Amino acid sequence: MEMITAKTKISELIKFNSKSVDAIASLAKPLEKLKNPILRKIMASRVTIAEAAKMGGTTVEEFKRVLSPLGFTFENETSNTAESVVETKPDWLLNADPSRIDQYDVRPIIDNGADPLKEILHRFKEVEPGKILCIINNFVPTPLIHLLKQEKAEATFVETVSEKEFRTYFLKKEKEYSHSAVTAEEKLLMDNEESFTATCKRFPPENTKTIDVRELEMPGPMQLILTELEELPAGNALFINHKRIPVYLLEELADKNYEVHIRNIQEGDVKMLIFKK
Amino acid sequence: MAHINIGKAPGNGAVLPFYATGAVMFLVLCFLMLFSPETFTKHYFTPHLLTMVHIAALGWGTMIIFGAAHQLLPVICEQDLYSEKMAGFVWYTLTIGMILLTVNFWKLTVGWLMISGGSLIVLSVILYLFNVLKTSRICKKYSIQKLFVISSAIWLLFTVVMGLLLAINLKFPFFKVSHLEILKLHAHVGFAGWFLQLITGVSSKLVPMFLLGKSKKDYLLKWAFICQNAGLILFLADGYFLGVTPRVLIYGVIVLAGVLFWLLYLFDNYKNRLRKRVELLMKHSFLSFLALLISIILIPAVYFSNGYRWTMLYGTLIFMGWITSIILGKTFKTLPFIIWNDHYKNLSGKVKVPLPKDLYSEKLTIWQFRIFISAFLVFALGLVLQNVMVIRFGAALWCVVAIIYNVNVFKLIFHKQKKIS
Numbered sequence: 001m002e003m004i005t006a007k008t009k010i011s012e013l014i015k016f017n018s019k020s021v022d023a024i025a026s027l028a029k030p031l032e033k034l035k036n037p038i039l040r041k042i043m044a045s046r047v048t049i050a051e052a053a054k055m056g057g058t059t060v061e062e063f064k065r066v067l068s069p070l071g072f073t074f075e076n077e078t079s080n081t082a083e084s085v086v087e088t089k090p091d092w093l094l095n096a097d098p099s100r101i102d103q104y105d106v107r108p109i110i111d112n113g114a115d116p117l118k119e120i121l122h123r124f125k126e127v128e129p130g131k132i133l134c135i136i137n138n139f140v141p142t143p144l145i146h147l148l149k150q151e152k153a154e155a156t157f158v159e160t161v162s163e164k165e166f167r168t169y170f171l172k173k174e175k176e177y178s179h180s181a182v183t184a185e186e187k188l189l190m191d192n193e194e195s196f197t198a199t200c201k202r203f204p205p206e207n208t209k210t211i212d213v214r215e216l217e218m219p220g221p222m223q224l225i226l227t228e229l230e231e232l233p234a235g236n237a238l239f240i241n242h243k244r245i246p247v248y249l250l251e252e253l254a255d256k257n258y259e260v261h262i263r264n265i266q267e268g269d270v271k272m273l274i275f276k277k
Numbered sequence: 278m279a280h281i282n283i284g285k286a287p288g289n290g291a292v293l294p295f296y297a298t299g300a301v302m303f304l305v306l307c308f309l310m311l312f313s314p315e316t317f318t319k320h321y322f323t324p325h326l327l328t329m330v331h332i333a334a335l336g337w338g339t340m341i342i343f344g345a346a347h348q349l350l351p352v353i354c355e356q357d358l359y360s361e362k363m364a365g366f367v368w369y370t371l372t373i374g375m376i377l378l379t380v381n382f383w384k385l386t387v388g389w390l391m392i393s394g395g396s397l398i399v400l401s402v403i404l405y406l407f408n409v410l411k412t413s414r415i416c417k418k419y420s421i422q423k424l425f426v427i428s429s430a431i432w433l434l435f436t437v438v439m440g441l442l443l444a445i446n447l448k449f450p451f452f453k454v455s456h457l458e459i460l461k462l463h464a465h466v467g468f469a470g471w472f473l474q475l476i477t478g479v480s481s482k483l484v485p486m487f488l489l490g491k492s493k494k495d496y497l498l499k500w501a502f503i504c505q506n507a508g509l510i511l512f513l514a515d516g517y518f519l520g521v522t523p524r525v526l527i528y529g530v531i532v533l534a535g536v537l538f539w540l541l542y543l544f545d546n547y548k549n550r551l552r553k554r555v556e557l558l559m560k561h562s563f564l565s566f567l568a569l570l571i572s573i574i575l576i577p578a579v580y581f582s583n584g585y586r587w588t589m590l591y592g593t594l595i596f597m598g599w600i601t602s603i604i605l606g607k608t609f610k611t612l613p614f615i616i617w618n619d620h621y622k623n624l625s626g627k628v629k630v631p632l633p634k635d636l637y638s639e640k641l642t643i644w645q646f647r648i649f650i651s652a653f654l655v656f657a658l659g660l661v662l663q664n665v666m667v668i669r670f671g672a673a674l675w676c677v678v679a680i681i682y683n684v685n686v687f688k689l690i691f692h693k694q695k696k697i698s
Contacts, residue, residue: 187632188629188630188631189627189628189629190624190625190626190627191625191626191627192625195626195627218352218353219485219486219489222486222489223489223551226551245618245622247614247618247633248486248487250617251633254634264622264623264625
């Protein structure tokens with residue numbers, strides 16, 4: 001007997017008994033997606049039973065009903081009735097101009113059997129900071145909510161219009177510089193040999209990418225540096241051999257959350273270390 | 278690393294005095310416009326308008342360009358300025374020459390003072406041209422931009438020599454052709470030779486740098502060079518030997534083609550840019566290009582109409598629309614970096630320093646942009662209506678623009694080094 005609760009992840013159920021896929025899929029149409037191995041991979045590890053029930057427009061009780069025959073036992077815990085209480089719209093949504101919310105109905109895509117994730121991410125990228133994207137589909141897109149909440153979305157809200165229509169609102173984060181501007185002056189450091197070496201040592205060689213832009217024609221150095229920075233993994237640093245202090249680059253980086261260390265050794269020989277704050 | 282050539286930025290003596298004087302002269306220009314708005318309802322050959330045009334062309338446009346060129350040429354060519362001392366010296370001759378010339382225009386005292394003013398300006402330009410030729414001699418890259426910068430300096434020399442001859446002609450008449458006809462040639466060599474070719478050359482390097490744009494269509498610049506120069510040379514030859522006739526429209530069209538080739542090149546950069554955010558600088562540049570295009574399109578009206586309203590609007594589009602707009606934007610793209618380099622480049626020892634853009638007020642540049650647009654529109658409306666009150670109101674707005682610009686420029690120039698830590 002496997003003990004489960006409403007908070008157990010779907011992936012755990014499947015791991016214990018692969019028949020649970022069919023059992024859950026039988027509950028509601030949206031949950032049939034679990035049969036698709038790719039969608040299962042995306043959803044199952046992120047979604048709990050309670051969340052899946054919400055997505056499918058069904059109840060945890062129903063899950064209990066189909067899972068018990070497979071050898072699962074629900075632990076009695078405080079009932080989740082609180083969750084079913086309709087949440088009120090948050091202020092950011094109430095204050096938003098409805099005509100400026102970007103509505104994206106993905107039901108046709110899903111009905112065609114495709115995964116709209118890529119399109120949704122693309123669409124969300126286009127949304128201006130501080131503006132809202134509304135995804136309309138026939139279930140609560142819990143994995144998407146988790147995904148976007150990790151970085152790009154400030155807040156989310158799900159509005160249940162009917163059993164077949166859920167509207168999920170994503171508030172896009174304001175650009176980073178709006179709140180990093182206060183510390184703009186903290187981001188540029190002129191180092192001496194000692195302090196520069198000390199800073200470089202904070203990043204082990206395997207986490208430091210070194211480039212040399214001395215031979216490049218303008219604006220080549222700046223283009224290369226910006227491209228490298230975009231691809232720089234978190235926690236890594238970019239070490240640059242330059243022939244002058246690239247003042248225009250400094251302005252470009254000012255809007256982003258980078259810390260820039262400059263070691264101006266002599267005319268024609270400048271070392272820089274740039275990393276995300 | 279011996280093979281890496283790196284140009285040192287010139288000392289600030291070769292750059293900052295030009296920016297400071299240019300800013301002050303812009304303010305003087307706007308105040309003159311405010312206090313003699315009726316000038317813009319009369320013939321263009323009046324003492325007051327001559328004064329204003331020369332303050333705009335020499336004190337404002339050329340002054341800033343000289344300062345910027347002394348700074349940018351070493352950066353673009355990766356080559357030290359040939360002579361910093363000469364560059365610093367040019368400031369004295371240009372400033373004194375410009376003041377002598379304009380003061381004597383205002384009072385219309387023709388004679389040796391005016392002529393010596395003109396001679397000092399010619400001397401400045403000869404020295405500037407020499408410095409440019411020497412600095413760019415070894416510069417193998419950017420041939421087309423270099424060509425524009427050099428040709429513009431040669432045209433500038435041509436312009437000021439012609440101007441000097443005109444000044445002499447006022448005292449000792451010797452031109453067989455009418456003074457006013459030569460004046461037209463003088464003005465247009467200045468526009469299409471000096472300002473247009475300099476701005477074409479420099480912008481086709483700077484705009485891609487600022488936008489991080491790439492264009493492979495270098496042939497557009499070649500055609501721009503050919504058309505701009507062909508149109509100008511034909512106009513000069515025809516105008517001098519056969520007089521200014523409706524044929525100017527043909528030459529206008531050739532120059533217009535040269536302008537369009539250049540703008541197409543910039544547009545191609547814009548399309549292929551990496552930096553998506555369009556900053557104030559680009560908006561200013563866009564307005565400036567628009568003013569230039571409208572002014573060229575206006576040439577038939579200038580030529581065929583009676584009265585001087587279209588001539589006034591034409592000149593205003595060129596000086597206040599095109600040249601002023603591009604300077605207003607580009608100043609805050611070049612000056613902060615010059616000042617930053619001077620104060621912070623050689624600091625060492627774990628010092629937190631401000632960014633270049635923290636050295637001036639960005640907010641003021643936004644207001645400068647907004648009031649610039651209204652000043653231009655109101656002033657132009659006044660010119661078209663030939664209404665002195667509206668012209669005066671427009672000029673008052675210009676004064677506000679100039680004050681805002683001056684505040685920001687001097688905030689930069691008088692910046693005191695500050696360490697944050």
